[in-house]
Amino acid sequence: MTFHVLTDIAASISELKANPMKVVASGHGMPIAVLNRNEPAFYCVPATAYQAMMDLIDDAELLKIVQARATEASIKVSLDDL
Template sequence: MQIIRPILADNTTSISELKKNPMAVVEQADGFPVAVLNRNKPEFYCVPADAYEAMLDKLEDIELTQLVKERLEQDEVEVSLDDL
C-alpha cells in the first residue's frame, strides 16, 4: 500500500536540483521552507535558519503557555523572603 503524503510547503524542488545548487533553491524560496521531492513525494524539508529559529521560538512559547496553564491550577504555597 502506498502512503500519500501532503506537501506542506508552497515551494518544491527535486533532490537533483537541490544537489546542483542548494543555495539557489533556498534563495528562490525567499525565506520559506522548500519541500524536497523524490519521485514526486516529499522526502524532507529544507528550512532557512531564520524560519527554523522562529519555529523553535513558537514551539517554546506553546510549551511555556501549557506549563503556565497547568500551574494556574496548583495550590499556592506561601513563602517568606527569609526562607529563600
C-alpha cells in the same frame, strides 16, 4: 499516488544537489519541499524560519506549564523574606 506537500515551493533533489543555495533562496525565507521521484522526501527550512518554529515550540511548552500551574495555590511572600 498523491502526496500532501506542506509548502508553496518544491524542488527536486537533483536541483538541490546542483545548487543548494539557489534552492534555499528560491523560497524567499520559507520552507521548500524537496522531492524525490515527485514524493516529498524532506523540507529545507532556512535558519530564520527554523528559529521561528523553535520559538513557537518553546512558547507552547511554556504555556502548558503555565496552564498546569494556574490552579495551584499561591503563597504570599514579601521581598524582605527573600
